[in-house]
Amino acid sequence: MEQSYQVKNTYIVRFGCQKDLLREITDFILSHQITLGHISLIGAVSSYHVGYYDSIAKKYISIEEERHMEILNGTGNISLKDGKPFAHVHLTLADDTGKAVGGHLFEGVKIFACEAVITEFDGAPLIRELDEDTGLTLWK
Numbered sequence: 001m002e003q004s005y006q007v008k009n010t011y012i013v014r015f016g017c018q019k020d021l022l023r024e025i026t027d028f029i030l031s032h033q034i035t036l037g038h039i040s041l042i043g044a045v046s047s048y049h050v051g052y053y054d055s056i057a058k059k060y061i062s063i064e065e066e067r068h069m070e071i072l073n074g075t076g077n078i079s080l081k082d083g084k085p086f087a088h089v090h091l092t093l094a095d096d097t098g099k100a101v102g103g104h105l106f107e108g109v110k111i112f113a114c115e116a117v118i119t120e121f122d123g124a125p126l127i128r129e130l131d132e133d134t135g136l137t138l139w140k
């Protein structure tokens with residue numbers, strides 16, 4: 001699949017210290033009714049919870065730790081899932097030696113500092129539906 005869109009809005013957002021990253025992103029896109037877009041963020045966290053999708057078991061393995069980490073990169077997209085704006089974000093984090101860990105963003109990532117750019121696109125939103133081959137909710 002491939003579609004073309006124009007940028008409708010670009011938001012610069014700083015999410016608050018000690019807040020949950022995924023909840024902050026979700027609250028923002030719900031309150032601004034962003035149904036299609038891109039997310040880019042950097043910063044640091046004081047704990048993290050990401051997932052690795054086991055393609056055989058078709059479920060996420062949790063990776064979590066109470067530890068200060070740099071957010072090297074957070075990238076995601078916004079589309080509709082179950083009729084509501086839904087953010088799908090992946091994080092790359094680094095420890096104090098520069099070693100990286102990352103995965104699919106879950107609730108449980110406590111923000112230390114976070115600067116995000118959220119780009120909203122104009123046009124019909126993409127819709128997520130369960131994909132039988134992968135067990136994931138993907139764009140139809």
Ligand code: ZN
Pocket residue numbers: 088089090104105
């Ligand atoms: Zn993911």
